[in-house]
Amino acid sequence: MFSSAVRCLRGEKSMTAKPLTSYPKGSKVTIKNYCAGQQARCRLCAMGLTPGTLVEVASGGSGPCRLRVRGADMILGQGLADKVLACPCHEPPEE
Amino acid sequence: MNPPASHLTAALAGNPNAGKTTLFNALTGARQHVGNYPGITVDKKVGVARAGDRRLTVVDLPGTYSLTAYTQEELVARKVLVEERPDVVVDVLNATVLERNLYLAVQLMEMGLPLVLALNMMDEVRAKGMEIDLKRLSELLGVPVVGCTARNSEGVRELVETALDLAEERRGSWRPLHISYGPDLDPVLSEMVCAIEREAFLTATYPPRWLALKYLEGDEEVLALGRAAGPLAATLEAMAAKVADHCQKTLASYPEALIADYRYGFIASVLKQGVILAGVRERIAFSDSLDRVLTHKVLGPVLMFAVLYGVYELTFRLGAYPMDWLGNFFGLLGDGVTALLPEGLLRSLLVSGVIDGVGGVLSFVPLILIIFMLIAFLEDSGYMARIAYMLDRVFRTFGLHGCSVMPFIVSGGIAGGCAVPGVMAARTLRSQREKLATILTAPFMTCGAKLPVFILLVGVFFPDNQAQALFGITLTAWLAALLVAKLLRATIIRGPSTPFVMELPPYRLPTLKGLVIHTWERTWQYIKKAGTVILAISVILWAAMTFPGLSAPEAERYAAARAELAARIEAAPAAARPAMQAELETLVAGEQRDRLQGSLAGRMGTALEKVTALAGFDWRTNIALIGGFAAKEVIVSTLATAYSLGEVEAEASAPLVERLAGDPAWTLARGVSLILFIMLYAPCFVTVLAIRQESGSWKWAAFSLAFNTLLAFALAAGAYQLVLRL
Numbered sequence: 111m112f113s114s115a116v117r118c119l120r121g122e123k124s125m126t127a128k129p130l131t132s133y134p135k136g137s138k139v140t141i142k143n144y145c146a147g148q149q150a151r152c153r154l155c156a157m158g159l160t161p162g163t164l165v166e167v168a169s170g171g172s173g174p175c176r177l178r179v180r181g182a183d184m185i186l187g188q189g190l191a192d193k194v195l196a197c198p199c200h201e202p203p204e205e
Numbered sequence: 206m207n208p209p210a211s212h213l214t215a216a217l218a219g220n221p222n223a224g225k226t227t228l229f230n231a232l233t234g235a236r237q238h239v240g241n242y243p244g245i246t247v248d249k250k251v252g253v254a255r256a257g258d259r260r261l262t263v264v265d266l267p268g269t270y271s272l273t274a275y276t277q278e279e280l281v282a283r284k285v286l287v288e289e290r291p292d293v294v295v296d297v298l299n300a301t302v303l304e305r306n307l308y309l310a311v312q313l314m315e316m317g318l319p320l321v322l323a324l325n326m327m328d329e330v331r332a333k334g335m336e337i338d339l340k341r342l343s344e345l346l347g348v349p350v351v352g353c354t355a356r357n358s359e360g361v362r363e364l365v366e367t368a369l370d371l372a373e374e375r376r377g378s379w380r381p382l383h384i385s386y387g388p389d390l391d392p393v394l395s396e397m398v399c400a401i402e403r404e405a406f407l408t409a410t411y412p413p414r415w416l417a418l419k420y421l422e423g424d425e426e427v428l429a430l431g432r433a434a435g436p437l438a439a440t441l442e443a444m445a446a447k448v449a450d451h452c453q454k455t456l457a458s459y460p461e462a463l464i465a466d467y468r469y470g471f472i473a474s475v476l477k478q479g480v481i482l483a484g485v486r487e488r489i490a491f492s493d494s495l496d497r498v499l500t501h502k503v504l505g506p507v508l509m510f511a512v513l514y515g516v517y518e519l520t521f522r523l524g525a526y527p528m529d530w531l532g533n534f535f536g537l538l539g540d541g542v543t544a545l546l547p548e549g550l551l552r553s554l555l556v557s558g559v560i561d562g563v564g565g566v567l568s569f570v571p572l573i574l575i576i577f578m579l580i581a582f583l584e585d586s587g588y589m590a591r592i593a594y595m596l597d598r599v600f601r602t603f604g605l606h607g608c609s610v611m612p613f614i615v616s617g618g619i620a621g622g623c624a625v626p627g628v629m630a631a632r633t634l635r636s637q638r639e640k641l642a643t644i645l646t647a648p649f650m651t652c653g654a655k656l657p658v659f660i661l662l663v664g665v666f667f668p669d670n671q672a673q674a675l676f677g678i679t680l681t682a683w684l685a686a687l688l689v690a691k692l693l694r695a696t697i698i699r700g701p702s703t704p705f706v707m708e709l710p711p712y713r714l715p716t717l718k719g720l721v722i723h724t725w726e727r728t729w730q731y732i733k734k735a736g737t738v739i740l741a742i743s744v745i746l747w748a749a750m751t752f753p754g755l756s757a758p759e760a761e762r763y764a765a766a767r768a769e770l771a772a773r774i775e776a777a778p779a780a781a782r783p784a785m786q787a788e789l790e791t792l793v794a795g796e797q798r799d800r801l802q803g804s805l806a807g808r809m810g811t812a813l814e815k816v817t818a819l820a821g822f823d824w825r826t827n828i829a830l831i832g833g834f835a836a837k838e839v840i841v842s843t844l845a846t847a848y849s850l851g852e853v854e855a856e857a858s859a860p861l862v863e864r865l866a867g868d869p870a871w872t873l874a875r876g877v878s879l880i881l882f883i884m885l886y887a888p889c890f891v892t893v894l895a896i897r898q899e900s901g902s903w904k905w906a907a908f909s910l911a912f913n914t915l916l917a918f919a920l921a922a923g924a925y926q927l928v929l930r931l
Binding site: 143144148149151152153154155156157158160161162163172173174176180181182183184185186187188189190 | 270271273274275301302304305308422423425457458459461462464465466469496590593594597598601702705706707708709710711
């Protein structure tokens with residue numbers, strides 16, 4: 111548990127990926143990674159938020175995060191959206 | 206074993222918002238049966254579809270995005286597929302967002318059940334200028350594909366026939382699809398499959414590769430099943446952990462993310478091979494422009510409160526008429542029985558126990574009908590999801606969910622609601638903990654039955670500021686509900702809030718058929734309850750307020766006094782009669798009071814006096830509060846009887862107000878404590894039953910009785926002692 115959190119933080123630094131909640135309305139971003147537990151990760155994937163997916167942030171500021179993903183409007187609670195790390199999509203992928 | 210052709214079963218799967226319910230209605234019409242999946246409160250609907258003389262039993266699975274073990278719905282859907290092994294699965298897809306909806310289809314194909322894809326909303330596909338080659342999709346995936354529009358039943362017959370044909374052809378055999386999961390996962394998957402097949406590990410129920418995938422995804426249910434099944438589980442878990450570690454180190458990713466990625470990759474490759482001939486990927490523009498207003502930062506909440514207020518007004522204004530008719534009908538029925546039967550226990554039982562009890566309960570039916578109609582409209586139109594989205598932040602602070610607002614408001618968040626439809630409205634909440642906290646606290650609100658009681662008390666204690674006092678009571682109820690919800694979520698229903706992930710469906714006009722079916726099935730469940738449990742409890746309460754009553758010599762004394770007085774009235778001159786008549790009424794009222802005090806409830810009230818004195822309640826108040834468990838407005842009439850005032854209607858309590866205002870025992874401290882107690886104590890038994898129904902267990906129903914009463918008493922006693930010392 112602990113080690114994955116550390117890794118997660120390290121990952122955040124190295125990839126300049128920021129939580130979804132830190133992007134303003136209208137940003138187009140690419141999902142990079144998650145800091146969430148396995149269950150939540152499975153859920154996010156099932157909803158189409160796999161790493162590499164292009165999403166558009168449709169709401170800014172605090173509160174639940176509204177996204178446009180694969181043709182649908184999705185709402186992520188703030189807690190969860192904080193744990194989804196994304197890069198602005200004009201940056202080249204860092205795989 | 207293959208069941209006879211006439212008993213083929215289909216399971217209806219699909220994403221939420223894919224139009225699954227509409228398709229189910231189109232398939233089965235009114236021939237459906239609603240029950241609950243065992244142990245949880247997800248509706249299980251079963252119906253029969255016909256094509257010619259062939260019949261197909263259709264089981265509606267809960268809407269899911271995938272077949273993981275993340276939500277109750279997913280677990281239930283999976284359980285039905287694996288344990289009941291339907292002859293065919295019909296996966297309903299929203300054809301306008303095919304890519305996302307195929308994700309579930311791929312997982313179903315990986316399980317290998319006989320599968321038919323029903324591409325729903327083909328009318329919207331055409332309206333958007335999209336074109337989907339159904340034949341090509343069917344060839345590429347190797348499963349039958351039928352296009353349909355559930356709203357107008359287009360393609361439904363073809364769907365039934367295709368499903369029946371496939372079920373008959375496959376005869377229950379499963380053919381799992383193999384997708385490649387790339388160089389990082391494929392080798393270990395093969396290894397796991399080999400080990401699973403060698404030991405026949407759980408293979409009686411699950412396809413080996415599917416099982417291996419679940420190990421990689423860390424599926425908790427499968428992990429638990431495996432541990433119970435044998436030692437191979439430990440090996441498989443170790444293999445999965447090793448792969449996870451490898452993925453972390455080399456790819457900075459997770460197996461489940463890779464799996465999802467490859468599934469989406471598979472879908473993308475299929476769609477690219479000439480399935481979507483012409484496609485606009487944007488959503489319906491109408492929905493977006495509507496959202497610009499309805500979820501606007503300022504306008505959104507304003508409009509939302511207007512809508513919520515509208516729901517409330519419509520329910521209780523429209524509902525008032527049929528409630529009146531029902532009330533009058535049962536009143537007439539009671540009068541009729543009173544006239545037909547001689548005075549005595551049987552008459553009292555029929556009138557006060559059976560007719561009043563069941564009549565009181567059935568009078569809620571119009572409210573339930575209307576509220577469910579409106580909620581169904583809000584849900585089917587897509588607005589409910591927006592309400593949850595806008596209010597989630599506020600309610601989350603208290604451990605609740607954005608959707609909790611509806612139960613609160615309907616229960617009496619705007620004074621005058623009713624907790625029965627309120628608790629039932631919590632059905633829109635999908636996450637168990639938030640739902641429980643909502644159900645348990647919604648009854649604190651000022652319902653229409655508590656309102657006359659509060660009006661009485663406010664009239665006694667705050668005669669000059671009645672409106673402000675009532676408003677204060679409503680605000681206090683909200684505060685209490687939110688704080689207690691927070692308390693419950695921090696203690697008994699502790700646990701992280703279910704992460705809020707939800708799809709906002711595009712706005713759609715609901716179909717009338719859907720609304721009617723939706724509303725009727727929920728209302729019918731309630732009516733069935735009224736006929737059984739509620740009747741029994743009503744009779745028990747009647748007995749507690751009646752028996753044992755007066756002792757024989759006392760009853761004789763009263764009867765003799767009454768007969769003597771009646772004879773004197775008979776003999777007296779006309780001018781003296783009114784005074785004597787009044788004397789007789791006083792006598793009868795005194796008899797009623799003594800009879801009430803002698804009843805089981807009365808004895809309990811008297812026995813409890815020592816304890817309840819802490820909150821300032823005497824035996825009269827205690828009996829009234831016990832009676833309030835039947836229905837809160839009974840508090841007024843019981844108090845009146847206990848004060849020997851004879852018959853006092855809840856709505857016309859002026860004599861009681863005068864009596865209490867003139868009584869030195871009714872101090873302000875007692876008033877405040879009583880108001881608090883009535884606000885918070887045990888919900889009426891109809892609400893308790895609703896809690897039982899919605900929480901799925903008697904445990905929570907009992908909890909609401911005990912916890913609410915204790916909490917109410919503690920706060921009432923505290924307030925009493927505080928005000929006394931001021």
